[in-house]
Amino acid sequence: MILIFSGDAKEKDIDNAVKKIEAIGFHPHISRGALRTIVGITGDDRAIPEEEFNQLPGVEQILHVLKPYKLASRDFHPDDTVIKVNEKLIGKGTFTVIAGPCSVEDSEQVETIAAFLESLKLKFIRGGAFKPRSSPYSFQGLGEDGLKILRHSADRHGLAVVTEVLSAHDVELVGRYTDIFQVGARNMQNFALLKALGRVKKPILLKRSMMAKVEEFLLSAEYIMKEGNSDVILCERGIRTFETATRNTLDIAAIPVIKRFSHLPVIIDPSHSMGDWHYVNPASLASIAAGADGLIIEVHPDPLLAKSDGKQSLSPDRFKNLFKQLEKISKVLEIDIQ
Numbered sequence: 001m002i003l004i005f006s007g008d009a010k011e012k013d014i015d016n017a018v019k020k021i022e023a024i025g026f027h028p029h030i031s032r033g034a035l036r037t038i039v040g041i042t043g044d045d046r047a048i049p050e051e052e053f054n055q056l057p058g059v060e061q062i063l064h065v066l067k068p069y070k071l072a073s074r075d076f077h078p079d080d081t082v083i084k085v086n087e088k089l090i091g092k093g094t095f096t097v098i099a100g101p102c103s104v105e106d107s108e109q110v111e112t113i114a115a116f117l118e119s120l121k122l123k124f125i126r127g128g129a130f131k132p133r134s135s136p137y138s139f140q141g142l143g144e145d146g147l148k149i150l151r152h153s154a155d156r157h158g159l160a161v162v163t164e165v166l167s168a169h170d171v172e173l174v175g176r177y178t179d180i181f182q183v184g185a186r187n188m189q190n191f192a193l194l195k196a197l198g199r200v201k202k203p204i205l206l207k208r209s210m211m212a213k214v215e216e217f218l219l220s221a222e223y224i225m226k227e228g229n230s231d232v233i234l235c236e237r238g239i240r241t242f243e244t245a246t247r248n249t250l251d252i253a254a255i256p257v258i259k260r261f262s263h264l265p266v267i268i269d270p271s272h273s274m275g276d277w278h279y280v281n282p283a284s285l286a287s288i289a290a291g292a293d294g295l296i297i298e299v300h301p302d303p304l305l306a307k308s309d310g311k312q313s314l315s316p317d318r319f320k321n322l323f324k325q326l327e328k329i330s331k332v333l334e335i336d337i338q
């Protein structure tokens with residue numbers, strides 16, 4: 001249930017409602033928009049005494065959010081969410097390009113990519129140190145040594161770090177090095193991990209499971225938000241269908257669908273969606289045109305030598321070509337690319 005306050009509601013009216021919600025054992029979530037404030041009450045709606053809230057000063061309307069996700073829904077937060085990472089913004093009017101290798105392999109590899117991204121004035125580097133590989137015999141990542149390499153080069157080149165955390169147990173360790181926690185597709189329904197990330201003070205890049213419906217994806221975001229962390233970036237990375245020509249099927253339709261029902265930023269991972277560098281450009285261009293808020297792309301100094309996902313990784317030259325095309329489209333769409 002959400003309480004919508006009138007534009008001229010006083011701060012003390014909102015405080016009063018918040019206290020009342022807490023007094024009956026529910027959790028209030030405040031969303032301050034440009035025009036009005038909304039206070040969400042999560043829990044079993046039937047147990048909330050609606051008539052008591054109806055009478056409160058400042059309350060203009062009470063709405064029941066019919067979707068199973070509440071805090072992630074547009075009803076609760078009508079404006080698009082903009083996420084601040086250090087001084088950089090993700091969402092609404094900015095198109096964020098995050099790039100870097102699938103796995104952190106050594107300091108030279110990461111340094112080459114970090115310097116390259118800085119030369120393009122990009123702001124975010126990705127790289128996995130804890131890798132969720134389908135086979136236990138594949139390269140599993142460098143662990144904390146990899147995080148140190150990533151942090152070091154990111155700091156040298158003014159970049160923010162995006163890296164994956166595989167389990168709730170590693171949240172504290174990964175949090176010492178990263179600016180954004182990535183939750184991989186295979187962990188989208190690792191609820192213990194989602195809850196742990198709901199208690200950190202850094203944004204979460206939540207990838208859609210290859211088997212999840214949009215509704216399940218948003219419910220996973222809800223797990224994080226319910227614990228108090230509303231800085232969730234949704235990442236579509238392809239779903240599994242009957243088609244095997246590409247590694248996964250990029251669900252471009254998820255962009256407008258999510259944007260209709262949720263206020264959270266949506267970014268696309270064309271690398272894992274397509275699984276082959278040949279298709280990364282068209283998938284990226286389609287994504288910006290369809291209204292995505294950004295991309296996360298795998299780039300490797302020498303894709304043929306990559307320890308993971310070389311086939312889908314762009315070389316720096318190929319990435320540069322793509323970036324030029326994205327810049328052209330961003331001008332037409334009047335989006336600030338960064």
Ligand code: PEP
Pocket residue numbers: 102128132183184185186207237269272
């Ligand atoms: C990755 O980003 O390298 C990765 C493993 O992605 P996903 O979880 O989408 O498969």
Ligand code: MN
Pocket residue numbers: 102103272298308309
């Ligand atoms: Mn990868």
